[in-house]
Amino acid sequence: MQRYRIDIEYDGTAYSGWQRQAGQHSVQAAIEQAILGFCGEDITLRGAGRTDAGVHATGQVAHFDLEKDWPGKTVRNAINAHLQMAGEQVAILQADMVPADFDARFSATARHYLYRIVNRRAPLALERERAWQVARPLDARAMHDAAQMLVGRHDFTTFRSVQCQAKSPLRTLDRLDVTAKGELIEIRASARSFLHNQVRSMVGTLKRVGEGAWEPEDVRAALEARDRKACGPVAPPDGLYLVRVDYPGT
Structure with a gap:
């Protein structure tokens, strides 16, 4: 028995998310079917990581x-050939x-997400379905300052979906940076693990700061x-990307 690691890119628009679900079109099921073929x-x-419906990836990792x-x-x-024949928006990079003890989920030491906002009317x-369009002008500097209130180890119950199955709301957020270049605002988040909807919840809250409805202290x-x-x-899934997963020695 040989274990393989695959690095994956996908446009999540047409999928119900990463995880296989009965009667749904998922990224996991699409790749499993390609391997079977x-x-x-x-x-x-x-x-x-289990990305939600509509969330994209440029650096998802899986094993089998x-x-x-x-x-x-x-x-x-071979997997790419079968994915293309099936018309899937998924690519194996x-x-x-890998050794038999490699686990794509439990061996990971960090996960990195990018959220993209196009700030224009x-x-x-x-960029449709690949970014969040926000018409009202946003102050990216204020958003970045507010984001620093969330960096560190905290109870993130506020930013956790009610459907989250994690046993504890405690997480250590290593990075939450907001940068702007022209009309594009990028929010980069890094942690060992995230709660369900945590990144999109934080982004939606930071938008309130950017449009002037909240002060940075309101985020704290x-x-x-x-x-x-x-x-x-909660920010829409369109702008969210899983960009990288780190492992020991990489």
């Missing part, structure tokens, strides 16, 4: 086991043989409230 093995793919040993390039190219043509107050009702509106 390639080698005839019915496998279960394990991902580093095959009975037969195949070169990594063969695995990558790399496939490598004109509708999106090229929302965090300390440990109350979902204190959170700003």
Whole structure:
């Protein structure tokens, strides 16, 4: 039995999310079907993170086991061929043989997300469903200052979906930076792990600061409230990307 790691890119627009669900079109199921078509093995793919419906990835990671040993390039190219034949918006960037104790989820030491906002009144043509269009002018510097209130180890109950299945709301947020270049505002978040909807909840709250409805200190107050009702509106999934997952030695 050989374990493989694959690095994955996908446009999440047409998918119900990463996780396989009965009667739904998921990224996990699309790749599992492609692997079945390639080698005839019915496998279960394990991902580093469960992105929601509409969320994209440029650096998702997953692992699976095959009975037969195949070169990594063969695995990558064969899966991609079957994904393309099925019309999937998914690409395998790399496939490598890894030790049997590698686990895409539990071996990860950090996950990095990017959220993209296009700050303009004109509708999106090229960026439609790949960024959040916000018409009202946003102050990215104020958003960045407010974001620093959330960096560190905190109880993130305020920024956690009521459907979150994590046992504890405690998380250590290593980075939450807001930068602007022209009409594009980028929010980058890094942590070992995130709660369900945490990044989108933080982004929606920071938007309130950017448009002048909240002061940066209001974000601290929302965090300390440990109350979902204190959170700003959850940002849409369109602008969120899982860009990288770190592992020991990488």
